[in-house]
Amino acid sequence: MAHKQHLEKGYECTDCHMNIVHGTDPEGLNLPTMWTCFKCHDDDKAPREECALCHVGQKEMWEGVGAKDIDDESAMMLDEVECSDCHLAEDDYIPPRDGAVCAECHDDESYADTLKEWQTEVKSKGFKLRNILDELAQRMKNIQESKRKVRDYDTAKDLYNKATYNAAMIEHDGSKGAHNYDYAVSILDASLKMARDARKILTAGK
Numbered sequence: 192m193a194h195k196q197h198l199e200k201g202y203e204c205t206d207c208h209m210n211i212v213h214g215t216d217p218e219g220l221n222l223p224t225m226w227t228c229f230k231c232h233d234d235d236k237a238p239r240e241e242c243a244l245c246h247v248g249q250k251e252m253w254e255g256v257g258a259k260d261i262d263d264e265s266a267m268m269l270d271e272v273e274c275s276d277c278h279l280a281e282d283d284y285i286p287p288r289d290g291a292v293c294a295e296c297h298d299d300e301s302y303a304d305t306l307k308e309w310q311t312e313v314k315s316k317g318f319k320l321r322n323i324l325d326e327l328a329q330r331m332k333n334i335q336e337s338k339r340k341v342r343d344y345d346t347a348k349d350l351y352n353k354a355t356y357n358a359a360m361i362e363h364d365g366s367k368g369a370h371n372y373d374y375a376v377s378i379l380d381a382s383l384k385m386a387r388d389a390r391k392i393l394t395a396g397k
Contacts, residue, residue, distance in 0.1 A: 192245040242274040249274075252364040255374040259353035261381050264374040293369075306369055313361070313368035316379040320358050323386040327351050330393045347392035354385040 197207075207223040232239045243250035251257035253274075255265035277292050290303030331348065334341055341347070357378050368375040 240273075240275045240279070242278070246274070248360065248363040249366070249370055252360070252366065252370045252374060255371050258357050258360055258374075258378045258381075260385075261357070261374075261378050264371065264377055266373045267371050309372045310367035310369060313372070313375050313379065316376070316383065317358065317361055317367075320354065320379055320383050320386060323383070323390065324351065324355055324358060327386060327389055327393065330390070334393065341393060342395065343392045347389040350385040350389040350392075354382040354389070357382040357385075 207227055209223075209227075228245070229239065231237045232241075234240075253267045253272075255263045255268065276296065280292075290306035293302040293306050294300045327347075328351075331351065334344065361375060361378060364370055364375075
């Protein structure tokens with residue numbers, strides 16, 4: 192989010208980050224909740240429905256753009272779905288985790304089950320990808336420490352970096368495919384191939 196913009200308008204860190212010194216968060220982040228933002232973003236002091244000002248990663252997923260070496264796939268954009276269509280009800284923020292919002296808008300209860308199927312698939316592929324990436328990270332560390340020469344090592348490292356970026360994009364989006372199922376699956380399938388190709392290079396000749 193744009194910290195500089197808020198500071199220039201006279202806001203203090205503690206206006207959003209409560210207990211910033213003596214917080215209970217073990218990571219020390221003391222991140223504000225959505226309702227903290229809504230104290231000002233109430234369509235009076237500041238716009239409320241400009242979600243992408245902060246939710247950049249979610250916007251990219253929704254638009255179907257941003258992944259490394261993956262064709263764009265703007266499924267949600269084609270239907271002109273807005274963030275507020277799913278995340279605001281009676282002027283209050285809602286996290287549509289159970290698919291009820293999908294079923295209500297599509298007028299079909301089966302959409303709730305469809306969302307669960309999407310998220311299960313995306314979660315499973317994401318777990319597989321993260322496991323391979325963790326393995327690759329250890330392999331590359333071992334190669335560097337042993338100073339072993341590996342043919343096309345730079346190619347493998349490039350594939351690893353792209354797949355890691357894409358995995359982080361999926362994880363940061365947090366919707367497990369709900370924001371753009373087709374794009375999420377395309378990203379994961381392509382990134383799994385990148386990771387497996389990198390593993391073939393790193394294990395060749397062993």
